[in-house]
Amino acid sequence: MKVDVGFLLLRLLLVLMASSRRCMGDSNSEVSLQLNDDVLGLIVFKTDLHDPSSLLGSWNEDDNTPCSWKYVRCDPSSGRVTELSLDGLGLSGKIGRGLEKLQNLQVLSLSHNNFTGDISPELSLIGSLTTLNLSHNSLSGRIPVELGNMSALRFLDLSENSLSGPLPDGLFQNCFSLHFFSSAWNILEGPVPATLSRCTSLVGLNLSNNHFSGNPDFVNGVWSLKNLRSLDISRNAFSGSVPDGISALDNLKNLQFQGNHFSGPIPADLGLCQHLTHLDLSNNLFTGALPESLQRLSLLRFLSLSDNLFSGDFPWWISNMSSLEYLDFSGNSFTGNLPATMDQLKLLSYLSLSGNRLTGGVPATLAYCYRLSAIRLRGNGFNGSIPQGLFDLGLEEIDLSRNEFSGSIPAGSSRLFESLRALDLSANKLTGDIPAEMGLFSNLRYLNLSWNSLRSRLPPELGYFQNLSVLDLRNSALYGSIPEDLCDSTSLAILQLDGNSLTGPIPDEIGNCSSLYLLSLSNNQLNGSIPKAMSRLKKLKILKLEFNELSGEIPQELGKLDNLLAVNISYNKLVGRLPVGGIFQNLDQSALQGNLGICSPLLRGPCKMNVPKPLVLDPNAYNNQMGGPNVVPESTGSAKLRHRRFLSVSAIVAISAALVIVCGVVIVSLLNVSARRRLAFVDNALESMCSSSQRSGSLATGKLILFDSRSSDDWAQNAETLLNKASEIGKGVFGTVYKASLGEGRIVAIKKLVTSNIIQYPEDFDREVRILGKARHPNLITLKGYFWTPQLQLLISEYAPNGSLHSRLHERSPSSPPLSWANRFKIALGTAKGLVHLHQNFRPPIIHYSIKPSNILLDENYNPKISDFGLARLLTKLDKHVISSRFQSALGYVAPELACQSLRINEKCDIYGFGVMILELVTGRKPVEYGEDDVVILSDHVRVMLEQGKVLSCVDPTMGEYPEEEVLPVLKLGLVCTSQIPSSRPSMAEVVQILQVIKTPVPQRMEAF
The missing domain is CATH 3.30.200.20 (Phosphorylase Kinase; domain 1)
Known part of the structure; x- marks a missing residue:
């Protein structure tokens, strides 16, 4: 028999203490010398803990029994501990020895703390344990195989830790009593043991958000778990086709396979699981048409098949699924029309069919889905007019962009006025006036009517918006003047009116847009001067006024806008000096050219100054100016006095200039020291x-x-x-x-x-x-x-022995070979996977804020490693200089919305930087390159080349051979990720899915992309 010397010594010490107190006449003379094993075990367990709030203060080794201690429950008949629940107490430390002494313990729950270290194999010595919950901690290492010996265990939750390695083969050797198992949100990898099929009592299984891989062979075993009600293996790396046989799971209610690499058709008998209420197969590589058996899922409330390779006509039988509340078929290749029977989906609240090939009109009967709150039909071939009935619903989001809708924009209803938060009708063929009723959308935050043929004036009612953050009316054939009250909404962050026929001056009231960070009025017919009121736009980051008829000088006050990163005032009628300070002294020629007479060494031609005349050097002219033509000539003495006065003014000017220069030199020297x-x-x-x-x-x-x-x-x-x-x-x-x-x-x-x-x-x-x-x-x-x-x-x-991606792209020595396409693709995919981990595996998500090649390090096999993540969280009190320097060093990679405090900053910032990085990875060029005559913005350059059909000319010539069918969609992906509108960028999980599809190209998928 194994003797635990440590426990014997501790027991002896406590006995001696109790005996000593008894001999000295201590009032606790009834203390038994036979110490309770439960007291001993819990005290030993407590010694390894850090209890910052002293919540375990009632745990006293002098007590005969722990049954009166907080968070401890005992069996009244035996007096032994049966339950220990310490959930959410802020405890830290290691789960050490002691607990194995609690031989009657049935429930052990330590979730939502900060326990670290390995899971102790000695927990398996508690033979009576039925519930073990270690979730939401910081445990690491491998799952001990000894846990498989706990034959009485019914509930085992190890989720949301940092456990790694594979699931042990012996973990499910004796799992006949196990009802629930979760290892979600860890770093586990490898195949799932086939012994899982022994867990015949299993009701819930959650393996999501790990790195499990391999073909779904274990699924054949899972199909034999007749009692299974919930199966979640989402966001792993499983691949291959899913076999038929799922209909054997008669009790299955929740099935989540999203975010894997499953391919082929979905099981034909899936529709026979008639108790299903939640089905998510999104972000995989499933192909083919949908089996008609799905229409039997009359209890299904959630159905997501988005971002797969499904094809064929949109299912006519979808209306038979009368319990649907959430329907997402986006990112596939469905064709055909929407059935008129869509109105039978009375409970539907979310509908997304974006990114397919659907055509025809939107059935008016869809307006009878009274519970709809979001409808997304973006990027299809829908035509005809927009049903008025849709604008009579209480929708929160309407996205009908990139279709062929024609006719006018429907007027909203009183329900829509209160509910609508986002409206995107861009890139259609809409005509007519912008409805004045739009000013009544009190909660609208995003409005995009760009790229239409409205031929309308800007209605002054647009100024009624109180919560609008984004207003995009580019290229919509608008005319007339900019309403003075457009900026009555102080929340406006993005205002884009480019490519219209707007006339008149820029109103002074533009200065009321205090939250504005992007102002783009280019390619219009605006005239007058640039208003000084723009200097009140302290958050402004991007200013585009090119190709207008603006005149006069640029207000010097604009030089005080410290947040400005990009300005373009080319092709106007501006003259005079540039503002001192800010971005204006660093503008390149392309941002200034085409004006009448701006004073800049970058521009050739006359420099016109609208300033008061300088000092007159001709004494007579000076005399005439002061006294007029009839003034009597002064005496010689007066002339000498005047001459001396002139010399004094000149001397003062010269001396002042010299003093300024000297002071500048001294100050710079002191700063250097x-x-x-x-x-x-x-x-x-x-x-x-x-x-x-x-x-x-x-x-x-x-x-x-x-x-x-x-x-x-x-x-x-x-x-x-x-x-x-x-x-x-x-x-x-x-x-x-x-x-x-x-x-x-x-x-x-x-x-x-x-x-x-x-x-x-x-x-x-x-x-x-x-x-x-x-x-x-x-x-x-x-x-x-x-x-x-x-x-x-x-x-x-x-x-990382291979240094940074920046050094490999831009500082490569002649003797070092260039990066191959295989390595470049590996770097792009690996970086995307690392960002997915930061975004999805932490609450709140870790946002990097500075994704660029210098922060992507390469190991010996050119696998990418993201560095500097979380430093913005660590150093939350950085001074303004460091923050400014940080973003200046990342110029070209920083998402536009980072300058706007009124917008919610989220993971989309990293996606923008990632998009710029993969464009740089493919082209070998830096995001911003300065030439003698112009500046090249990489994303703009690639976009132009794509529109001209010459995008492959952008590919890095040093790369050698490359597959066009992979390079072309990667370039397109980079452009999508660098969209100016955050909501238009994909998530990093979607980026990973797209890259994985690109690596195994399918013709239909490539066309859809």
């Missing part, structure tokens, strides 16, 4: 920190933490030596990166953060860094630890 001293101070702080640490023999002034299990003592004792030997491999806005060795062949990268004194307390820094340390993924740089002092912070991460 100050900057050098600050840099020296940072370096000295590191050295003094290391030295003091060595002198004291401890880390009292610093804190070194390595997340792996290997000791870090050698590193701590030789920190100065290590950093002195470290070689610098890069610099960024957040700090300098060094390559260093920790011994035993352990090469790491160390980032020395430049932002000292940002986080004052080690607890705050530790908490934030550990969150980033949980972001483990094959395409993310692994954060291994950190070093902290109040003056200095270091981040320790894995080292």
Whole structure:
């Protein structure tokens, strides 16, 4: 028999304490010397915990029994512990020894805490356990195979941790009692064990959001689990066709296969699972027509088949599924018309058929689906007029863009006025006036009527919008003037009126658009001067006024708009000096050319200044100007006095100019000295920190933490030596990166953060860094630890031997071979997968904000590793200079909406940067390139070449041979990702799906793309 010496010693110590108190006449003389195993086990378990709120304060080793302790339940007859529930108490530490002593324990629930480390195999020694819930923690390592010995277990939830490796083959050896199993939201990989089919009592199975792969052989075994009601294997890497036989699952209600690589037709007998209420097969590679058996799913409420390769006519029998509330067939190749019987879907609230090949008119009967809140028909071939009845519903979103609708825009109803939040009718053939009733849409946030033939005036009622963020009326044949009250809505962030026939001046009231960050009025017939009121647009980031008839000088006040990143005022009638400050001194020729006389060294021709006349140099002229023609000539003495006065004014001007220059030189010199001293101070702080640490023999002034299990003592004792030997491999806005060795062949990268004194307390820094340390993924740089002092912070991460993608694209030595297409595609797909992990596996999502090639590192096999993720979260108090420098260093990659605080900043920002990055990856060009006469914006250049049918001329010539059927859709994908409107960009999960389809091209899919 195995003897646990630690427990015997602890038991003996507690017995001696109790005995001593009894001998001394302690009032607790009734304390039994026979200590309760449950008390002992729980006290030992508690010693490994960190309980910041002292919620376990009632746990006292002096008690005979733990039955009165909080969060503990006992069996009244035996007095033994049967349930321990510590959910959501903010506990941390490791799930250590002690719990195995609770031999009558049936329920153990530790969810929604921050437990770390491995799952202890000793938990399997609790033979009575029926419920084990370790979900929503930070557990890592592999799932112990010993858990398969717990034959009484009915409920096992390991979801939302950082568990890795495969599911053990023996995990389901004795699972005959198991009713529910979840390992969702981990980093598990490999195939699912075939022994899963032994879990004949299984009711719920959730393997979603991992990296499980392989052909769905295990599905054959799953089809034998007759009691199964919920099956979720979504967002993994399963591939191959799904076999028939699912009809054996008579009780199945929830089936989720989305986000895998399944192909071929869906099982023909799927419609025989007549209890299904939720079916999601989206984001796969399923092909063919839909089996008619699906119409038997009369209880189905949720149906999503989006982003597959389904084809054939739109199913006429869809109206038989009378319980449908959510229907999404978008991103397929369905053809034909919508059936007139759609009105039978009385419960339908969401309808998305975007991105198919549907034609014909939209049946008016659709308006009888009274519960509809969103309808998306974007990118089809629908024609005819828009049914008036749709605008009588209480819809929140209407997207009918990129079709062939004609006729006028229907007037809305009172229900629509209150409910509508987004309306997109762009890229159709609509005509007629913009309805004045649109001004009554009190909750409208997005309005896009661009690329139509409205031939309408801008109605002044547009100024009634109180919540509108985006107004896009480009290329809609609008005429007349811009309404003065257009900016009565202070929430307007994007205003695009390009390509119309608008006349008159830009109203001064444009300055009331305080939230505006994109203002585009180009290609109109606007005249008059640029209003000074624009200087009140403090958030403005993009200003486009080219190809108008604006005249006069550019207001100098515009130079104070610090957030401006792009300005184009070309081809107007502007004259005079450019504003001092801001972006104006860095404008290139293409943004200025075609004016009458703007003063810039980039432009040739006369420079016209509308300013007061300079000092008159002719004394007589000066005299005539002051006194007129009849003034009596002055005496000689007066002339000399006047001459002396003139010389004094000239001297003053010259002296003043000289003083300004001298002061400028002095100030710049002082700033340089100050900057050098600050840099020296940072370096000295590191050295003094290391030295003091060595002198004291401890880390009292610093804190070194390595997340792996290997000791870090050698590193701590030789920190100065290590950093002195470290070689610098890069610099960024957040700090300098060094390559260093920790011994035993352990090469790491160390980032020395430049932002000292940002986080004052080690607890705050530790908490934030550990969150980033949980972001483990094959395409993310692994954060291994950190070093902290109040003056200095270091981040320790894995080292990528092939450097950054930027260096491989733009700083390649002649002896180094260029990146092949296979490696470039691998980099694009891997980066997308890493971003999906950041966006989907964290709550709230981790948004990178700065996706660019310099932040994509390459390992020895050219697999991409995203770096610097989460630093915006870590350093939330960055000063304005660092933030500004960060975005300037990412010029060309930054999404437009990052400058607008009124818009919700989300994952779409990263998608924009990713789009620019893959355009750069294919073309080998930088996102913004400056020439002698113009500036080339990469996304605009590729878009123009695509429209001209010459897009393949953009491909990097150094790449060698490449498959056109892959390169062309990748370029198109980059353009879609760089859409100016965030909602038009796909999600990163959709990007991964598209890239996977591109790698195994299907003609129909390529056409649809």
